[in-house]
Amino acid sequence: MASPAAREAIGAVATGFREFGEELVSGDPLGWPGYPEKLARVRERTGEGESVVVGEAQVGKTPVVVVAFDFRFLGGSVGEAAGRRIVEAFERARESRRAVVSLVATGGSRMQEGMRSLVQLQRIADACVRAREEGIPHISVLRGPVTGGIWASLGSSADYIIGVRGAEVAFAGSRVRGEEATEGEAFTAAGKLRSGFVDAEAEPGEVPGLLRSAVELLRPAGGEPPAPPEVPRALGFARPPRDPWVAVMRARSPRRPRAEAYLEDYFERRVEISGDRAGGVDAGMLCGFGRRRGRTIAYAAQNGTANTAAGFRTARRLLELADRLQLPVLTLIDTPGAGNTAKDEREGVGTAIAELFCTVAGLKVPITSLVIGEGGSGGALALAAPDNLWVTPDAYFAVISPEGAAAIVEKDRSRARQVAGRMKLMPQDLVELGVVRGIARPKRRPARAIRTSYDAVRRWVVRGHSSGKEHVTKS
Numbered sequence: 001m002a003s004p005a006a007r008e009a010i011g012a013v014a015t016g017f018r019e020f021g022e023e024l025v026s027g028d029p030l031g032w033p034g035y036p037e038k039l040a041r042v043r044e045r046t047g048e049g050e051s052v053v054v055g056e057a058q059v060g061k062t063p064v065v066v067v068a069f070d071f072r073f074l075g076g077s078v079g080e081a082a083g084r085r086i087v088e089a090f091e092r093a094r095e096s097r098r099a100v101v102s103l104v105a106t107g108g109s110r111m112q113e114g115m116r117s118l119v120q121l122q123r124i125a126d127a128c129v130r131a132r133e134e135g136i137p138h139i140s141v142l143r144g145p146v147t148g149g150i151w152a153s154l155g156s157s158a159d160y161i162i163g164v165r166g167a168e169v170a171f172a173g174s175r176v177r178g179e180e181a182t183e184g185e186a187f188t189a190a191g192k193l194r195s196g197f198v199d200a201e202a203e204p205g206e207v208p209g210l211l212r213s214a215v216e217l218l219r220p221a222g223g224e225p226p227a228p229p230e231v232p233r234a235l236g237f238a239r240p241p242r243d244p245w246v247a248v249m250r251a252r253s254p255r256r257p258r259a260e261a262y263l264e265d266y267f268e269r270r271v272e273i274s275g276d277r278a279g280g281v282d283a284g285m286l287c288g289f290g291r292r293r294g295r296t297i298a299y300a301a302q303n304g305t306a307n308t309a310a311g312f313r314t315a316r317r318l319l320e321l322a323d324r325l326q327l328p329v330l331t332l333i334d335t336p337g338a339g340n341t342a343k344d345e346r347e348g349v350g351t352a353i354a355e356l357f358c359t360v361a362g363l364k365v366p367i368t369s370l371v372i373g374e375g376g377s378g379g380a381l382a383l384a385a386p387d388n389l390w391v392t393p394d395a396y397f398a399v400i401s402p403e404g405a406a407a408i409v410e411k412d413r414s415r416a417r418q419v420a421g422r423m424k425l426m427p428q429d430l431v432e433l434g435v436v437r438g439i440a441r442p443k444r445r446p447a448r449a450i451r452t453s454y455d456a457v458r459r460w461v462v463r464g465h466s467s468g469k470e471h472v473t474k475s
Contacts, residue, residue, distance in 0.1 A: 003105035003143045005046070006053040006070035010103065013141070014057035014066060023363050025049045029080065032112040038288045051106070054084040054089040058210040059101060062219065065093040067154075068103040071145075075107035078150055079113040083120025086154065090127035093136050097220045100138045100412035101211065102129065104155045104375040121153040129372045129412045135325055137219025139214050141207055142189055142198065144168050147434075159321055160214050161198040161275060162207060163189025169198070172426075196275020196310060209386060211432060213271050217296045219231060221326040229297050229330040232266045234442040236394040240427040244420040247427070248402060250394040253284065259286050259301035259332050262372055265443075267292050267331070270299075280310025280347065283333070287318040289327070298322035301305015301332035306339045307379055312352035315383060316359045329367040331383040336401060338379030356382045370440055371395040391427045391436045398425040398438040 003009070024055050028035050043049060054111065057066050067089045069076040078086075093100045109117040128138065140158035142151075144167025152171055155161070163169060170187040184193035192198045202210050220221035235257040241247045263270065267290030275281045284305030289298050315331075322329050338349050348429040360367065360382070369385040375397030391397065397404070402420035407413045430436040 003069075003076075003145075004072045005072060006068035007033075007046065008167070009052060009143060010053070010055075010057065010066055011104075012066050013211050013452040014059050014064065014101070017052060017055050017057040017066065019055035021054045021088050022049060024081045024084045026079045026081040026110075026113065026406075028112075028325060029116045030112065030114050037114040042073055046070060050071050050082050050085060051076050051078065051110075052085045054085045054092075055461065056092070056096070056098070059215045062212075062215045063096070064099050064100070064101045064215060065089050065096070066101050066103065069105045069143075069150075070437075071105040071107075074102075074110060076150075077104065077108060077110035077117075078120055079110035079117045080120060082110075082465060083117075083123055083381060086120075086124050090131045090136075090166070094131055097136070097222060099215055099218060099220060099231065100136065100325055102138065102140045102154055102158065103143055103144050104140060104150065105143040106146060106148065106150045108150055113371045118149065121149045124150075124153045125157070128154070132324060137218040137325060139211065139218065141211060142167050142169050142192075144189065147172065156197065160218060160271070161200075162210055162214070163198040163201045165189060165203050166206060181245070193274065194283040195279050197277060197279075198315070199273045199275070209270070213269065215300070217271055217291060219296070221324065223326075226295070226326060226328040226365055226414050229292075229328045229368040230260050231368060231390045231438075231440050232330070232332075232370055232372075234372075234392040234394070234440040235261055235265060236392060236442070238393060240393045241440060243417075244396075244423065244426055244429075245402075245417045246395045247394075248420055249394050250252060253394070255288065256373060256394055259303045259334060260455075261289030262332055262370075263290065263299065263301060265289070267297075267299075269302050273314070275323075276310045276313035276317060278310070280308065282308045282314060282353040284308075284366045285311030285314050287314050296327055297330050298327045299332070301330075302335040302380070302383065303378065304334045304336075304373055306337055306376075307335055308339045308344055308405065309347040309349040312338070312356045312379075313348070313381060316352070316356045319356075319359050323363055323365055326365055327364055329363065330367040331385065333369060333371040333374035333380045333383050333397075334376055335376050335379050336374050337376035353378055360384075371436070373396050374401075376401055387437075388440055389436045390440050391430055392440045393427055393442065395427060396425040397430055397435065398423050445469035 044457045054070045072075040138158040139160045142163045167189045169192050192203045221416040235302045270290030272288035284303045286301040367385040369389045402416035403413045405414040
C-alpha cells in the first residue's frame with residue numbers, strides 16, 4: 001500500500017503548516033559509493049531535502065508539532081539529518097507546550113549512513129523521554145509501511161497510536177524477513193491492534209476525525225492541579241436492597257447497566273486506548289479519555305468479567321499516562337474477580353495486580369472510583385481509590401464471592417446465600433464499615449419503573465439463581 005507524500009499527509013489532517021529544520025540535510029559520512037548522486041536524484045524527484053518534514057500546525061483547533069515521513073525519499077529511511085529533524089521537533093514541542101503528531105511511513109534506518117544512522121534511534125528515544133517528563137503527549141499515525149528502528153523507537157513509544165487499515169507494521173521489514181515470512185496479520189496494523197500494540201485501526205478517511213479527537217483530549221499538562229472527577233449518577237436501582245443475597249443477585253443481573261452505559265451517560269465524547277503494549281488485550285477492561293463539562297478525564301472501567309493480566313496492565317498504562325498529563329481519573333469497578341486459570345497464572349495476573357496497586361498508590365492526580373456491579377476481591381480493589389470510593393445501590397463489594405467464602409469457611413458452596421448474610425457486603429454495610437464514602441444517587445425516573453426493576457431481580461433470584469451454586473457472570 002503506497003503512502004502519500006509527507007506534505008500531502010500533513011494536509012489531510014492539519015492546517016496552517018509552518019516548516020522548520022529545512023537546513024538539516026544529509027551528508028555522506030561513510031563515503032558510500034554513489035550515495036551523493038542518489039541523494040541529488042531523490043531530492044530533485046520529490047522536491048524534499050530529507051525523508052522527514054517537521055513543523056508547527058493545527059489539528060482542528062489544537063496547536064501541534066508535526067513529524068511527517070516521505071516514503072518516496074529513500075523509503076522514508078532515517079539518517080543523521082532526519083534524526084536531528086525529529087529531535088528538533090520534540091524540542092520545539094517542549095518549548096511551545098504542544099502535542100507531537102507523527103505521521104510515520106518508513107523502512108527504518110538508512111544503510112548508507114551506517115552507525116551514524118542507527119544511533120539516531122537513541123537520540124530520538126531521548127527526545128521522546130524528555131517530552132514525556134514534561135507532560136507533552138505524542139500521538140502517532142502509522143501510515144505504512146512502518147518497519148525497523150523507527151517503529152521500535154518513535155512509532156511504538158507514542159502515547160496514542162492509530163494504525164491505518166492495511167498498513168504494514170513490523171520490526172523486521174519484508175526484505176529482511178524473507179519471502180517465506182512476508183504474509184500474515186502479525187505484520188499489519190490489524191495484527192498490532194489485536195495484540196495490544198496500537199490503540200485503533202482506521203480507514204484513511206477516518207484518520208483526521210480520530211486524530212482530532214485524540215489531540216483535543218490529550219493536551220499537554222499544565223495549569224492548576226485538577227479537581228477529582230464527579231461521582232457518576234447511578235443508572236440502575238434507586239435504593240439499596242435489604243437482603244444481602246438480593247444485593248448479590250442485583251449485581252449479577254443481566255439487566256443491570258454496565259460500564260458502557262455509565263461511560264456514555266457520563267462523557268460527552270471519548271477516545272479509547274487498547275492493549276497493554278506487551279502482547280495482550282482484555283475486552284473486559286475499558287480504558288481511555290473522555291470530555292466532561294470542558295475538561296478531560298481519564299477512565300478505566302471493568303465490564304463485568306474476570307480481568308486478565310493484560311487488563312490490569314492496560315489500566316496501569318492508562319493511569320501512568322494520566323499522571324504524566326495531570327488528568328484526573330475515574331474508575332468503574334465491576335468484576336467477579338481476577339482471572340484464575342492456568343493461563344492467567346502464566347501471564348502473571350498476580351504481578352499485574354500488584355503493579356496496578358502500586359500505581360494507584362503513587363498517583364499524584366485525584367481519582368474517583370465507583371462500584372457499579374460486582375466488587376470481587378483484589379481484582380476489584382486494584383482499581384479502587386483508597387479515599388474516594390463510592391458504590392451504586394445495585395452493587396456489592398466483598399473480600400471474595402459468597403460462593404468462595406462458603407467453600408472456604410463452610411466447605412460447602414451451596415451455603416453461599418447464608419454466608420452472604422454475614423459478609424456485610426451491601427452498599428449500606430460498606431458505608432457503615434467506612435469502606436466507601438457513600439452511595440451514588442440514581443438517575444431520576446418514575447417510581448413505577450424502580451418497582452418494576454426491583455421485581456425483575458426478585459423474579460430472577462426465585463428462578464433458580466439463589467441456590468449458591470457456582471455463578472457465571474452474564475453480560
